[in-house]
Amino acid sequence: MHYRQSNNVDWKKFEQESVLLDLSSGYYFRLNAVGTYIWPLLDGKHNIAEIVAEVVKRFEVSQRQAKKDISSFIQYLLAENLIEKG
């Protein structure tokens, strides 16, 4: 499954973290270092397995834990309309 960032979302890095701004509502979301690393990978080209592999490579985390955390992160982003399928 592939996901890509919604058009109405702007993103800005700040130190190791970042801000996601939903331009249709004005709500902003603060991403931690892992979320900030994942966000550019949600480009419609990387699938979940590839993203999990990248995160495991970059952070000290097991594949199982990474898969679980990334799935819930993606569900959250979907629920907030910050990303879409495809």
Place this chain on the structure above:
Amino acid sequence: MRDFAAKLLTLCRIISGVDGEKCRIAGETETPTDLLIEQLQYHQLIPLVYYYRQQLQAAGWDFDQGTIELLKSYTFANISRMMIVEHYLQHLDRLFKKNFIDYRVFKGIVTAKSVYHEDYLRSFGDVDILVRADQLQVIESLLQREGFTHAEDLYSNFPEEIIQKYSFARHFNRAEPYTIAMDVHLNLSGRLHPFQFDSAEFWENSTAIIINGGTILTFDREYQAVYAIYHTFKHYFFKLIWFIDAFLILDQKQLDPGKFQQLVKKYKLTKLLVFYSQITLDLFGRLPRAIQQIRFSSQRPHRIINAQTVLQGTLPYSQSRARILLPMYYLPGWVRRLRFLWTQLFPPIETIRNFYLQDGPQKKFWNYFNLRCRAITDLILNKPQEE
């Protein structure tokens, strides 16, 4: 409060690049976090304090982890705010261009974009634009179509012709989908202000700044500097951020000191600039590049306004008293001072706000006289009044 003032002084010295050892906070007592945040918010300094936290800590400002997290959260909010304003300005620029509307952006966003290391370091509320009088109606209807409404503020009770005549700014707010406040100005100074600018000259001397990849026009650096000095005065030197703005604008290598001095002379701001410079030297430990040649006749801080009162964010005067009495110090010449004093004590009848309040008195000379007597009594007794 003295402890807090010492902390802010350290911040000023770090910003100006003065040796950290010379500005160590001595004998720090702990400022409660909520009071600290409240004071930093007042001075619009939270992102700056977060940005310089390591240097501030090295200079003796002791932050606990909770305070740092709080400062960081506010900084994140400011980043998102900057992103919103950038996007909205880009949209507004497209809308205005489509409708052949010419405008200049100035103050907060321009300063944030032009002189700070990172734009999010400069907190600001409203977006200020200067527009042409003949395009005002079109602009108002466009803003209304965009969901803006007139803000309920000091001027909203005045009839349109009085707002035009005295060059009051129009304040607009939009709450959905996100909050944007916009001040639309026809002039850079109101007709009752002690200093008058030739807005057309500012308009003609414009430069482009980049916002979200697009270009938006603002005033040239020298004009921004003149306005920044005036702005600190206009608000009675209450907030440290205005001094930091002016310092950074005047410290730019690209700013032409000769051109700046000419403008200061032209707009009769020399005395005000000297006054500003004395406070700036005490705050920052050095003068910014463009005014390094300024010499002072006295090294003594002014007894009413000085670096300490700026750092504490308070004056011994109420705002209404400050508005009338402070120009007595730096307006050039007694004739101008007395004229200003007279206008403040007896302003044109149509600019007395009380007349426009729903349950206010009728517009009769006797009521005007009563209101003025009350205002002058309040002034002498140092009571707050708003007009």
